[in-house]
Amino acid sequence: MQELKLTYPDDLALAVQTIPEELEAQIRLMAALKMFELGKLSSGKAAELAGMSRVAFLEACGRYHVPVFGYTGEEAIAELQQDLNTLEELFPSATAGENA
Numbered sequence: 001m002q003e004l005k006l007t008y009p010d011d012l013a014l015a016v017q018t019i020p021e022e023l024e025a026q027i028r029l030m031a032a033l034k035m036f037e038l039g040k041l042s043s044g045k046a047a048e049l050a051g052m053s054r055v056a057f058l059e060a061c062g063r064y065h066v067p068v069f070g071y072t073g074e075e076a077i078a079e080l081q082q083d084l085n086t087l088e089e090l091f092p093s094a095t096a097g098e099n100a
Helices: 020-037 043-050 054-063 073-090 092-099
Strands: none
Touching: 020 043, 020 054, 043 054, 073 092
8 A cells, every 4th residue: 555645734624624633534535535526436446545445435425425326417317218218118018008
């Protein structure tokens, strides 16, 4: 494992409303979240950088509003529509009553 030395302002812990002992963990988590959000790291590698399990990292994604899936709104809608079309093809009798 490599080590990174980081210099920061003396009042940074106060500025981000944390205690100095928790500052390193916060910086690591924020870096991991941003790199994951940008697609630079997988969730597993981001969790490793943050020093937590993958499950805990994914929960942190939820707390910090970082999307876990890389879909735009339009892509998600298109995929859901495709899934609905497939269901209609597989089970036509299930949706036949809705169109009447």
